[in-house]
Amino acid sequence: MTRAVPTERSATGAARLVRAAASSPGDPAEFHALLADTVRTLTGARAVALLRPGAPAPDGARDVDLLGMCPALSAAMPTPAWLEQAAAMAARVARSGAWESAGSIVVAPMDSLVGAVVLAPDGVADPRAVAETITLAGASLALFEARRVLEVERSDSLASRAALRVVAAAGAQDRFHAIATALCDEVCAAWNAERVSLGLLDSRFVRLESVSHTDKPVRSTELSRAVEAAMDECLDQDEDIDAGAEGPPAGAVFIARQTIELARRQPGVWVSSLPVRLRGAPVGVLVVERRTDRPLSAPERDGARLTLDLLAPRLIESKRRDRWIGARAADELRGWGAWVVGPRHTWAKLGSAAVFALIAGSLLLHGTDRAVAPALLLAQDLRVVPAPFDGTLAEAPARPGDAVDAGRTVLARLETSELALQLAEAAAARAAAERRAAIARSEGKAADALIAEASAREAGAREDLLRARTESARILAPISGVITRGDLRERVGGAVRLGEPLFEIAAGAALRVQVHIPEDRIADLGVGARGTLSTTARPDADAAITIVSIDPAATESDGRTGFRAEARLDSEADQTWMRPGMEGVARLDVARRPYAWIWTRRTVNWLRMALWL
Numbered sequence: 001m002t003r004a005v006p007t008e009r010s011a012t013g014a015a016r017l018v019r020a021a022a023s024s025p026g027d028p029a030e031f032h033a034l035l036a037d038t039v040r041t042l043t044g045a046r047a048v049a050l051l052r053p054g055a056p057a058p059d060g061a062r063d064v065d066l067l068g069m070c071p072a073l074s075a076a077m078p079t080p081a082w083l084e085q086a087a088a089m090a091a092r093v094a095r096s097g098a099w100e101s102a103g104s105i106v107v108a109p110m111d112s113l114v115g116a117v118v119l120a121p122d123g124v125a126d127p128r129a130v131a132e133t134i135t136l137a138g139a140s141l142a143l144f145e146a147r148r149v150l151e152v153e154r155s156d157s158l159a160s161r162a163a164l165r166v167v168a169a170a171g172a173q174d175r176f177h178a179i180a181t182a183l184c185d186e187v188c189a190a191w192n193a194e195r196v197s198l199g200l201l202d203s204r205f206v207r208l209e210s211v212s213h214t215d216k217p218v219r220s221t222e223l224s225r226a227v228e229a230a231m232d233e234c235l236d237q238d239e240d241i242d243a244g245a246e247g248p249p250a251g252a253v254f255i256a257r258q259t260i261e262l263a264r265r266q267p268g269v270w271v272s273s274l275p276v277r278l279r280g281a282p283v284g285v286l287v288v289e290r291r292t293d294r295p296l297s298a299p300e301r302d303g304a305r306l307t308l309d310l311l312a313p314r315l316i317e318s319k320r321r322d323r324w325i326g327a328r329a330a331d332e333l334r335g336w337g338a339w340v341v342g343p344r345h346t347w348a349k350l351g352s353a354a355v356f357a358l359i360a361g362s363l364l365l366h367g368t369d370r371a372v373a374p375a376l377l378l379a380q381d382l383r384v385v386p387a388p389f390d391g392t393l394a395e396a397p398a399r400p401g402d403a404v405d406a407g408r409t410v411l412a413r414l415e416t417s418e419l420a421l422q423l424a425e426a427a428a429a430r431a432a433a434e435r436r437a438a439i440a441r442s443e444g445k446a447a448d449a450l451i452a453e454a455s456a457r458e459a460g461a462r463e464d465l466l467r468a469r470t471e472s473a474r475i476l477a478p479i480s481g482v483i484t485r486g487d488l489r490e491r492v493g494g495a496v497r498l499g500e501p502l503f504e505i506a507a508g509a510a511l512r513v514q515v516h517i518p519e520d521r522i523a524d525l526g527v528g529a530r531g532t533l534s535t536t537a538r539p540d541a542d543a544a545i546t547i548v549s550i551d552p553a554a555t556e557s558d559g560r561t562g563f564r565a566e567a568r569l570d571s572e573a574d575q576t577w578m579r580p581g582m583e584g585v586a587r588l589d590v591a592r593r594p595y596a597w598i599w600t601r602r603t604v605n606w607l608r609m610a611l612w613l
Helices: 007-023 028-043 081-096 129-171 176-190 224-235 257-264 300-322 325-341 346-364 417-442 446-472 519-524 596-611
Strands: 047-056 060-070 098-101 106-109 114-119 195-202 205-209 241-243 269-280 281-291 366-379 380-385 392-397 410-414 474-476 481-485 501-506 512-519 530-535 542-550 553-559 560-569 583-594
Touching: 007 129, 028 047, 028 129, 028 542, 060 081, 081 098, 106 129, 129 176, 129 257, 129 501, 176 195, 176 205, 176 241, 176 281, 176 300, 195 224, 195 300, 205 224, 205 281, 224 241, 224 257, 224 269, 224 281, 224 530, 257 269, 281 300, 300 325, 325 474, 346 583, 346 596, 366 519, 366 530, 366 596, 410 501, 417 446, 446 474, 512 519, 512 542, 512 583, 519 560, 530 560, 583 596
Parallel strands: none
Antiparallel strands: 047 060, 047 114, 098 106, 106 114, 195 205, 195 281, 241 269, 269 281, 366 512, 366 583, 380 501, 392 410, 410 474, 481 501, 512 560, 530 542, 530 583, 542 560, 553 560
């Protein structure tokens, strides 16, 4: 038969729990042990455990952490069976939010996810009353956590105000030495330090710049060298280092050999070294020395860190500004050198190096400046065969590519039927005029005879002209060679005009090159200039050429003004596959010049013309 917990006892228990929360130390582990002992005393249980269920797993299970237990469970002792059962019950209570009991075990929720387990002896107390006591314990836990939050906020507020006072005092100075001295003095006063030292990175080592309550530190003393060694140790590791004469705190993972040596030089001193960072990189160290029983707390350390973060840019900038111009120039050069050889901004450096190499190469390396001009292959000895008179094309048996003999090969024939009629008419007129002249002479009419003779001569001349035209209607090759142009098959029966080119005949296989030099390159070229010719038919085969003549007057070709030049092919072997009429590009060598001049010549000339430079 169980009995209820008296009301007076409940009130007394609540008061004890409140006092425990109000007077307990700030360490949560110590408070959890005190709270478990208080609950055990109030309920008369054999053992009490405070558990915290974790987040639920996908299968619904929860891990349970042991926060505190009374009596305490040593590491060598096995886990009691009742504690494992209580852990399973705590997971269910965390889900349901209602207390639960099983035999002598009572589990109840306390302050959201925190549960308490009480192992009560049979017949001592009512499980419901025990659950109420656990709930009161949960309120006490909430009060403790609220008090801790207030204390942390108060400490943070005090540390922030102290940091702002230090920043304001140091920020009011203009020179580096004044800023560093104000920083050390204000930090020493704000955090009750024995001594504060500031060092900044100088080349590869930290240089002692300022010491609290000291106008100018003497770096040659043993103590100053010990401080600089501790600063180097902190800067190399880029993390806070704390140590006393006996060594660093338990569980420390940093190296504190030089810091310990510094602490041993002054008995009873605890040394804290904080790196000064600028844009994430360590540039100095602040060493704070306090009594061993009063090391920097977490809020004070945060305040010091805030102070250094706010003052680091001003410190570094003022130090650079106060140095003489040669030192500032050396620093800038060193900074550029570090940026160039450092591991950051790899692509930017590669791009800059490529641009620099391109510019340097274009200025220092020389190449052949070449003028590019359109070119046309022509036969060396070319004869044009024109139409002898206005007429109609009767036949054209000759074709381009045919070999012809001079005076023997018929190229074409013009229609002569009309000429034959005109020739007969002229012969008849001549005969009639001769008869009239004979009759006039026989009759003694000298004047009529002279007129008739003149008419006969006129008719004879016209007869000779028509006879010559009839003979020239049969167009013969004027020279021996090969027809290069003149396919008149589609013009048979059509009219041709006097002087109209009908055929082109090349005598022999020798070729020449006609080049149209642009007017902006004519000043750079002259007779004897050499180059290469690339034809459209075979752009992979370049033929060497030499300019032999340049027309003195400019001409226009394809809408571009230039000067027509004639070049010869330097090698007869290049002419074996070439044909008259082939087009291509001639690249004429001008001179050896820097690549920058070659690439920018046209742009520079255009700017000179546009800006009248």
